[in-house]
Amino acid sequence: MPLTSFDSLDPTVRIRWRVATTPQRLWAGLTEPRMLGLWLGTLTSGSIAPDASFVVDHGGGYACRSTVRSMRTPFSLGYSWRFPDEQDTDVTWGLEEDGDGTVLTMSHAGLGGLSRSYRDGWLTHLTFLEAAVIGHPLPRDMFWPLHGTFAALHPTGTDPA
Numbered sequence: 001m002p003l004t005s006f007d008s009l010d011p012t013v014r015i016r017w018r019v020a021t022t023p024q025r026l027w028a029g030l031t032e033p034r035m036l037g038l039w040l041g042t043l044t045s046g047s048i049a050p051d052a053s054f055v056v057d058h059g060g061g062y063a064c065r066s067t068v069r070s071m072r073t074p075f076s077l078g079y080s081w082r083f084p085d086e087q088d089t090d091v092t093w094g095l096e097e098d099g100d101g102t103v104l105t106m107s108h109a110g111l112g113g114l115s116r117s118y119r120d121g122w123l124t125h126l127t128f129l130e131a132a133v134i135g136h137p138l139p140r141d142m143f144w145p146l147h148g149t150f151a152a153l154h155p156t157g158t159d160p161a
Helices: 023-031 033-041 112-133 141-155
Strands: 003-007 013-019 042-046 053-057 061-072 076-081 089-098 101-109
Touching: 003 053, 013 112, 023 033, 023 089, 023 101, 023 112, 033 042, 033 112, 061 089, 112 141
Parallel strands: none
Antiparallel strands: 003 013, 013 101, 042 053, 053 061, 061 076, 076 089, 089 101
């Protein structure tokens, strides 16, 4: 796994992940509806574009509403993140070319006590994102088993070194 750094012991989850692809291909994974459906959920309305709002269904109608706050194609993206039963939070993405690959830096801020629960979700989603952008999408039924593996590897109160 190309995880390069990780921290979730405060109200923010921060992950650096190296992917063997171009920034443009990784950007497509973050913003194009078809690609989004391979790793995060189904884009049900809106678009990921400057100042736009969008809704992503994560399964069974459990939808996250977001508004794009910043966007610099293909290097940075920031948007709000709101599930019906949670407070508003912020997700930011940065992409940096690194030789024959791209370093993706993801930050999910404002999580409060939810940072540890989001940790395993983001690690799982990023595994799916990497597989999708390199051309080997993972089957959706692998999501929860992989999520459980991350949770078992890093029990509450611990983070990978």
